[in-house]
Amino acid sequence: MSALLELEGVTRRFGGLNAVEGVSFSVAQGEIVGLIGPNGAGKTTLIDVITGVHPASSGRVHFDGQDITHGGRTRSRGSVSRAPFRSCSRSPR
Numbered sequence: 001m002s003a004l005l006e007l008e009g010v011t012r013r014f015g016g017l018n019a020v021e022g023v024s025f026s027v028a029q030g031e032i033v034g035l036i037g038p039n040g041a042g043k044t045t046l047i048d049v050i051t052g053v054h055p056a057s058s059g060r061v062h063f064d065g066q067d068i069t070h071g072g073r074t075r076s077r078g079s080v081s082r083a084p085f086r087s088c089s090r091s092p093r
Contacts, residue, residue: 002028002065003026003027003028003062004027004028004029004031004063004064005026005027005050005061005062005063006025006026006027006060006061006062006063007023007024007025007026007050007059007060007061007062008024008059008060008061008062009022009023009024009058009059009060010022010023010024010046010049010056010058010059010060010061011023011056011057011058011059012042012045012046012048012049012054012055012056012057013057019042019045020042020045020046020049021042022059023046023059024059035047049061052068052071055069055070056069056070
């Protein structure tokens with residue numbers, strides 16, 4: 001089975017800081033995966049690169065056989081999207 005999502009050596013730099021460095025993995029259609037790590041490990045940055053919020057400094061992102069590495073924020077990332085987490089708390093009554 002071919003990969004639906006594939007990352008090859010993805011790196012994202014902010015100035016002199018490598019927020020994500022050399023990440024490679026693939027996800028097959030129907031596969032469910034998780035991304036875990038400590039605070040500051042680059043999880044959100046990696047998702048932002050996959051979804052086009054931030055461009056990759058180097059490496060490639062493929063979705064359904066299409067190279068979407070430099071697609072930019074103006075186009076849909078081939079059904080790849082993200083919903084930012086919002087913390088909810090109830091006010092005391």
